Amino acid sequence: SPLFHKFLKEALNKVPKDKCVTVRDALNQAMDEELERDERVFLLGEEVAQYDGAYKVSRGLWKKYGDKRIIDTPISEMGFAGIAVGAAMAGLRPICEFMTFNFSMQAIDQVINSAAKTCYMSAGLQAVPIVFRGPNGASAGVAAQHSQCFAAWYAHCPGLKVVSPWNSEDAKGLLKSSIRDDNPVVFLENELLYGVPFEMSEEAQSKDFTIPIGKAKVERAGSHITLVSHSRYVGHCLDAAAVLAKEGIECEVINLRTIRPMDVESIEASVMKTNHLVTVEGGWPQFGVGAEICARIMEGSAFNYLDSPVTRVTGVDIPMPYAKILEDHSLPQIKDIIFSVKKTLNV
């Protein structure tokens, strides 16, 4: 009957049309949508145009937008990062891609001294609306010079925002927010996540979907212990939580999403509930993201709720080796997280 068909149609429309999107495609969508939305936005970097991106993140963009907006640069990080910053100062909104953040070290002066500090030095006269993005941290078998995590280095500096997405929704929503932000944003991707598909809600698929910078997300609620992480290791934490749940330990997993400004309040609220905290990151332990979380927890209201000291799970304090067995043991594995949780809970 027509009434039944009407009812069925309405019901079907209400079903969320989630679909699986890889992080790579989510980043691509974000850039595509922002390029379309604002003609001042453009992308420059090595191999971003005709090669479709060293990791294919910018696939199809050059074909769609052309030479003016998708620019292949020579291998001149300091030069093209400076050019990108200058363009931002003069009214454009560049996305400056570093093929990996290891190469950003060549250009770090432009990121810090020309981009991050300028708004302050000029007392607000000169804005620098730029996004520096690219893969950060360990990959697979690329050895010491291509595996460093720069989260702590960039997050140390006032004037920068440092974002580290985990899944496709994070990638898309945060990149769009970063591009729309009038300030310099360092956007740390992860090469190993590019090909991983994640479910994206219908809402996340919309052209106006953004995720606010500076707000963490509770990916899994729990009551016994808080796990805080960013980027790839959020997935490791969730996997560890699934294993621990079978043993009756309920982990609350927090995805930082933004390293700077860090959403300490979310961590504190969780710690006040669970009384235990483990931080998980891929970077080196000394002066790292976990170290900062420990310091902040100690200084804040959540300290008195801790039943044991905070535990940091980090990469091993060595340059990254090449051999697979050595590489595997240089980074946090799920069993390391499980071990640390049990130690922290004293079980």
Add this chain to the structure above:
Amino acid sequence: MKTMLAIISNALCRMTGRNAGAQTVSELLIGLSEYVTLTSPSPPASAQTQRQPPKPPPVSTRAAQLVSGQTTDQPVGPGARVVVSRSFADFTPQATFDIKKCDLHRLEEGPPLKAELTRDQGLQYYRTMQTVRRMELKADQLYKQKIIRGFCHLYDGQEACAAGIEASINPTDHLITAYRAHGYTYTRGVSIKEILAELTGRKGGVAKGKGGSMHMYAPHFYGGNGIVGAQVPLGAGIALACQYQGNNQLCVTLYGDGAANQGQLFESFNMAALWKLPCIFICENNKYGMGTSVERASASIDYYKRGDFIPGIRVDGMDVLCVREATKFAADHCRSGKGPIVMELQTYRYHGHSMSDPGVSYRTREEIQEVRTKSDPISMLKERMLSNNMASVEEFKEIDVDIRKQVEEAAQFATSDPEPPLEDLCNHIFYNNPPLEVRGTNPWSKLKSVS
């Protein structure tokens, strides 16, 4: 005496519109006798018969009144005496000057060999350069009184560069330089008051006291950059934005002979040439990078050639007209879509590298003095204008007095204006951002930051 006569004869030639030839002063004076009479013995007979006085150029009505009863055909009798006062109409409104030829690199033609200067322009350039000069000297004074702290890199001696460049570009063009930036901050539109107050770290400074000597900004002026050479890719990026936006604007990107060896310059040259960015790269070669002479720093001191595939011009940076003509030429080159161009301005700084450098350990006092006496940019312009009767000594004096007054007033402001309030400490970290909390020196110190 000979120089005196030459000066007088030049002046008279300008007045009468006659060629500066081998005429004697007395002949010229006789030529003028229809409207200025002098007490003198009878002119030699040869002069009277050989020369017919030409029709005089337009004179002031006052002068004409004083020369009553005279006709252009009658020679003047001896003994008559008239006093004529100067007025603006007596000044040469415009003159053409020879300027030094520029050395060229990868260019068939260069800037013109002659520059036209109107009286108004001349006075304006003089005023600009003298203002920068006096402002820098005032900064020197304030630094020695410890009212200015930290870095202070002074520009005196190099004024013709800033003035000449500004005279040739539009206010809508863009400019970026390194840390010897006070001159450009002024030519790009910031007041002396705001510059000095920034140097003294007061809230009335152009960057509210947050930036200091090396970090002053204005519309279309991007500082003021402390890291040697970093401003060059920035300038190329600004040029990219001009090209991208299709607004026919260009970017003047300045650097010194020291920065000329930075790798990022060559990266910028490559990309600017590749993409034909409308960027004028200008090397202000003042012979010394801090305490290192150009010979000790660079394998090639032909800085105008260092752009390799980019055409270059070497310019006399002490002559404001030379700088202006060269920059005009360079601007035309960029605006016509030919891509970037390199200019080397040969100039000189009287002060040391900064206020902590006396500037005499790596160069002689004699050298500095020689430049001051023979090539000072302000003196050169003034002499040119005086010897061509484009302005009077009194006029220049008036301008000097006025500038001195302005600089003094600005210094007064800069020393009396309060320092920025502590509430401002954490502001302006971000642009267009909701307020945020900033950690102070200890965990209980929670400071506020607004955009």
